[in-house]
Amino acid sequence: MNYYNKASEENIRIDWLTVILYILIVGFGAMNIYSANSTIDHTFIFDLTMEYGKQFMWIGVAAVIVFLILLLDPKFFNFSGYGIYAVVIAMLLVLLATGAYNKGAQAWFKIGSFKLQPSEFAKYATALALAKFLGTFDVKFAGKKNIAICFGIILLPMILTLAQNDTGSALVFASFFLVLYREGLSGWYLVIGLYLAALFVFTILFPSLYLIGVILILCGVVAYFYKKYRQMLWLSIIVFFASAIFILSVDFIFAKVLQPHQQQRILVTLNQDVAEYYPRKAKEFSLFKIDMNRKDKKASKRDYSYNVRQSKISIGAGQWLGNGFNNGTQTKAKLVPEQHTDFIFCTVGEEYGFVGSSIFVLLYLLFIGRLYYMAERQKNVFARVYGYSTASVIFFHFFVNVGMALGVLPVIGIPLPFMSYGGSSLFSFSMMLFTFLKLDANRVNEISSVY
Template identity: 40%
Template structure:
């Protein structure tokens, strides 16, 4: 009994209440989103709010079960759980039911659906925690890096086969966890640089990007080695060479595209710098030159990937997001309607059940991926502030809890929980207001749906269980 009391006392009730609060707010908004005067009873299980009430009840029960389970269970069964999820991800490709073009769901008994991808994040977090906390594991070693990459990369690779790019892309966020656990900051930097390059390569002409990269490289070189004369002569060489090539091109009948001229000019200049660097033994220049070539290669491969690998709807969504192609009634319809709904909410909102845009189904997927529209429309900026505030509070709380863990396993797991929740939160809300591409991922604890609600409940409560016994042991 004393043990039990101690357990309840050690549970972080702040985090529990924050999560529970989000669930309740989510339910209220689901009620408003699908509100129908003929079915106004909140227990009407033919309606989504009725069902969600059952899912929430079940989630609470699930949370309690997790809390009374021995915390060692998750530590010991990390690998089996991971294995089980990998197995189910394989199984869903065979036995799953295709809905909206992806085989992501198990359908049990006709009505009950389960999406294994939702639990893959939890399993991966456990496996990563287990791996990083294993005895004498060094994150910087090459075999370790491969192992980590394998563990994190396997589930999204399987999910991509469904295909469900939205759920797969979430795994990118584990970089944050790895960064916390000692991964080089440069990798994070390159990660961010890659994303930036990706966006820029689609947004601007390659010519502009090449010029930016070239001048950027010289600027970086100047920062590392502040010799004005050298930097200026390097810049002069690049410009001079490019102009010379263009002059020759013009004289010979302007047969070559200007982009190729710029590419030749900058690449040849860089080769010249490389030779010069070899001569004067300037090792730092090699890094910059290396980055330049990698970036150019990356830029050209993005064009290739974008046009040859991405599916049409993904291209359209990316184009829409980047404003390259405005088609408010086509690919941008969801986002446009979503922005209208949120924008029409104003400062204080239209009031509960008074949101016309959401109530009359102008926003698609409004109880699932676009549930934030209802918040924005009916509760206005104030409501948005409260929801974002609650999420941020939960995230910061989890980070603080993670940092107080003595067990490495718990800390890695905690960071994973925070990172996954953060990714969902940022991308989901970001897409409803046109800051992110529309990738169909739910808002944690908020969106309608049993699978995602339970998956996030499991994810969070396992961590809270680990946290509750943080004083018990050291792994």
């Protein structure tokens, strides 16, 4: 058998399809940042006083980082998984401490003019740590202890990021549950999650008691049809009561746990009139009496929907073919705040129209799909878990970011990987991606994890 010879030939097989997609997306991103950020006075491509100019610099730096990663021995990542995780967690703790000291949230370290955002690297570190843990010989996603450790690895950075008031970045860690699903977490948990999300939305849209009535009927019907099975009866009863309690507490969670701007963003996404919502809900039956305090009332009057309105208008203005590169009227007018960062998709929508945006969405999904496909083909658990983590994090960002720009999801400020302006984001995603590409390139040299 010349198995080993063949393997060594393929030693440097980088997945070029992914690399090409990566280059396409990064290049397209730079074009859109230029479009959104350049002004009449600033058109020179490498104008470092402008953010588009800096982005070209970050891309250059990212290329160096990618090159270095490809030079590293793939075993390094496995070896240093916990170490990187520990460093990032430490950085988050330091930030939290200094942030508290400065009486305000601070999400970055300042290095010269570059702001390093540890939360961006926390995803990378978490992916490595989770992969390392699940890749450890004889460890599986089973048993209370292992499951608890997995949850801990994910939740620790999530909570630390949340403590920095960076809700968006914290939510990204939820994408690791997709990895856990692949590694054996029951799909039911995801179904329950979706069910609760749906209930949450319906509670905002419809009166709570009607909703409880509808669930009662549905549970009754299920119980009737499966009356032969005693378990189904109990299940129906449990689902009903759990749902009812959840529904009745949604208003409380909504009004008290979420901040006013978050409440408004959700209401706007659901096409609800903000001014009309609170009086309507106040009339309804509720387990918890919600009294909005003055601060909340004042905040609720502020208009948090501007961004989404402008975003939808920008995208809508693109029509079939868009206005063309650097010609988006809304884009050039800088009407969408944060257009070169979180709302970069508006530029795509306006300048490339329905055709361009659809192609972009399909290309991006192809890219993510390719990553999942590659993750699945890994021979060892470390690489597979790491691959799924990479794909899932990118997927979550893409889903939330584009969904927000399109107004189907509430505004959550997270960047579109490889597209949005920002050095930290570009570096961390590039590191994450090329670490996986290195692992993938090396997969044939790995003997199956079952030694």
